[in-house]
Amino acid sequence: MTRLDKTEYKSQARGILRLGGPLIVNNLAVAGMQFADAVMAGSLGARELAAVAVGGSVWFLGFAVCLGIMMAISPIVSRHFGAGDYDRIGRYARQGVYLAVLLGVPLLLLGQFSAAPLLEAVGIDSDFRDLTIDYVGAITFGAPGMFAFLALRFTTEGVGRTRPIMFTSIFALACNVFLNYVLMFGHFGAPAMGAVGCGYASAITMWLIALVLATYMMISPHYHKFHIFRIAPVRLSVFKEIIYLGVPIAITITAEAGLFSAVSILIGTRGTEITAANQIALNFSSTTFMIPLALSGATTVLVGQLLGAGRHREARICGLAGILLCAGIMTLSAAFLLVFRDAVVSLYSSDVTVARIAISLLLMAAIFQIADGVQVGAAGALRGYKDTRVPMVVTMFAYWVLAFPLAYLAAITYRAPANYIWAGFVVGLGVAAILLTWRFNRLSRVAD
Numbered sequence: 170m171t172r173l174d175k176t177e178y179k180s181q182a183r184g185i186l187r188l189g190g191p192l193i194v195n196n197l198a199v200a201g202m203q204f205a206d207a208v209m210a211g212s213l214g215a216r217e218l219a220a221v222a223v224g225g226s227v228w229f230l231g232f233a234v235c236l237g238i239m240m241a242i243s244p245i246v247s248r249h250f251g252a253g254d255y256d257r258i259g260r261y262a263r264q265g266v267y268l269a270v271l272l273g274v275p276l277l278l279l280g281q282f283s284a285a286p287l288l289e290a291v292g293i294d295s296d297f298r299d300l301t302i303d304y305v306g307a308i309t310f311g312a313p314g315m316f317a318f319l320a321l322r323f324t325t326e327g328v329g330r331t332r333p334i335m336f337t338s339i340f341a342l343a344c345n346v347f348l349n350y351v352l353m354f355g356h357f358g359a360p361a362m363g364a365v366g367c368g369y370a371s372a373i374t375m376w377l378i379a380l381v382l383a384t385y386m387m388i389s390p391h392y393h394k395f396h397i398f399r400i401a402p403v404r405l406s407v408f409k410e411i412i413y414l415g416v417p418i419a420i421t422i423t424a425e426a427g428l429f430s431a432v433s434i435l436i437g438t439r440g441t442e443i444t445a446a447n448q449i450a451l452n453f454s455s456t457t458f459m460i461p462l463a464l465s466g467a468t469t470v471l472v473g474q475l476l477g478a479g480r481h482r483e484a485r486i487c488g489l490a491g492i493l494l495c496a497g498i499m500t501l502s503a504a505f506l507l508v509f510r511d512a513v514v515s516l517y518s519s520d521v522t523v524a525r526i527a528i529s530l531l532l533m534a535a536i537f538q539i540a541d542g543v544q545v546g547a548a549g550a551l552r553g554y555k556d557t558r559v560p561m562v563v564t565m566f567a568y569w570v571l572a573f574p575l576a577y578l579a580a581i582t583y584r585a586p587a588n589y590i591w592a593g594f595v596v597g598l599g600v601a602a603i604l605l606t607w608r609f610n611r612l613s614r615v616a617d
Contacts, residue, residue, distance in 0.1 A: 181471070181487040182494060189467030191335035192326070196459030198338035202345045202374075206367050207452045209349050211518055213363055215441045218518075220297045220364040222448035223437045224304035226430035227284060232315070233426040235272045237419025239265065239319040241411050243466065244473045244552050246327025251477025258328065259395040264407040265320035273313030280309025293437045297444075300364050307368025311375030318379035321386060321397075326470055330391060337382050345374045417557035421548065424564040428572055428597065432590060435580040442522045443587055449517040450530035450591075454538070457502040461495035461542045465549030468492075472553025485613040488550030492543060492606065499542030506535040526587050533591040540598040547605035556612055563604045572597025 203225070210221040242265045249257045284305035288298050322334050348370035355361025362369065386392045429451060436447045468491030475484035506513070510531040514524045551560050576593035579585040 177486050178490055181490040184471055185464055185467045185491050185494060188329060188331055189464040191331040192463035192466050193460050194335040195338035196463045198342040200456035200459045201342045203452055204456060205346045207448060209353055210364055210367055215445045216297045217364045218448060219441050219444040220300040220304050221367055222444060223293060224301040226433040227305050228308050230427055230430050231276045233423045234419045235316050237422040238415035239323055240418050241415030242320060242323040243327045244469055244555055246324055247470045247473030248477040250328045251474035255394050259397045262324040262397040263401050264404055266317050267403055268408055269316035269320045270313050273316040276312040277309050280305050296441055303365045304368040307365050308371045311372030314376035314379040318382055321382050333385055337378050340381060341374050341378045344377055345370055348373055414557055417561040420561045421564045424568045428568040432576045443526055446523045446526035449514060449527040450534055453513055454534040460498050461545050464491060464494050465545045468549040469552040472550055488609055488613055491550050492546035495542040495546030499538040503535040503538045506531050529588040530591055533588050537595045537598045540602040543602035544598060544605050547609045550609050554612055559608055560605055564601055567601040568597045571600060
């Protein structure tokens with residue numbers, strides 16, 4: 170490991186926190202939307218909460234693939250920004266929006282026609298299966314708008330302007346909660362649509378935030394030099410580069426997010442109470458994970474900008490600072506869970522059975538969160554180096570060769586308690602953290 174000068178480390182850590190601060194607000198707002206969905210659905214009953222939980226997991230499987238591809242725009246743009254090549258930034262932003270729409274439309278269609286056979290095939294409890302299918306059909310209407318937003322979001326992130334992302338996300342949270350109130354419970358003359366209304370509220374919000382961010386970037390003088398909204402034909406060579414870098418990121422994200430989603434689907438075969446409890450623990454864990462995820466994104470941008478400027482030693486120190494910051498945040502989160510887990514569960518449900526199961530799952534979450542912080546920090550630093558293929562192999566091995574089989578055995582073969590199912594997460598995230606940190610150390614090592 171590079172011998173760290175404390176001044177250098179503190180400087181890079183401050184840079185990550187400065188850039189990552191608005192991203193933390195963004196991610197917490199996203200988590201706030203998930204929290205609001207869970208709490209508002211839970212107020213309608215365990216059946217609605219279970220439908221939103223499983224339906225959200227199905228949606229996220231498709232969303233994560235497209236998210237990963239769009240995330241490639243951030244390291245590409247940050248490299249060009251560091252090198253002062255502004256024309257290329259506009260080119261990648263434009264082509265990213267085109268690609269986003271091409272990815273979003275098929276996902277919309279899959280949501281309308283493939284959710285039912287998928288959920289029937291995996292054996293989701295019939296008590297809430299039809300409601301889940303309708304929820305998936307509703308939320309996927311927002312896919313094209315969401316991915317266009319992501320293309321613009323990762324462009325402005327790559328040039329180091331993250332505050333617009335923060336303000337857009339705050340707007341999204343307010344909009345989503347309001348639309349949930351209207352469409353789920355039937356206010357202002359709207360029909361009371363329950364869980365399905367939650368899906369439509371999310372879809373409408375996705376289109377609105379794409380429009381808001383695009384409007385801001387058109388008006389703001391900070392983006393004029395990039396010529397983002399210039400009319401230009403489709404460039405397949407740019408598509409190819411984004412996809413080449415982004416597909417491994419997509420597989421990496423899907424490997425982790427897909428693990429949690431797949432386990433949620435497995436748990437959905439075990440009944441309403443255990444499904445609702447899993448949603449509570451998963452929702453809270455996802456909320457706290459938003460902080461290191463934001464710092465990971467900031468690490469990607471700053472490492473990319475430093476490498477684009479030819480400052481390799483500083484890029485390595487920045488990556489190390491990002492890993493340590495993410496690990497520290499999740500250590501604090503784990504301690505919070507150990508002390509306040511009962512209070513956390515009480516926010517979601519008063520059902521005694523659901524609460525008992527959820528508390529046991531939060532204990533497991535406290536164990537794996539530190540490893541989760543390390544692995545997300547290391548993955549972010551590696552993306553700054555445009556290293557996406559080795560992390561893809563690592564995460565596929567850790568999550569699907571190790572973690573998922575263990576979860577499957579506990580959930581289906583042995584019908585074990587829920588905390589045994591979550592033990593697979595502990596194994597997978599621990600192995601990923603070790604291997605990704607080793608990879609970053611090896612790739613980034615330079616002479617002092």
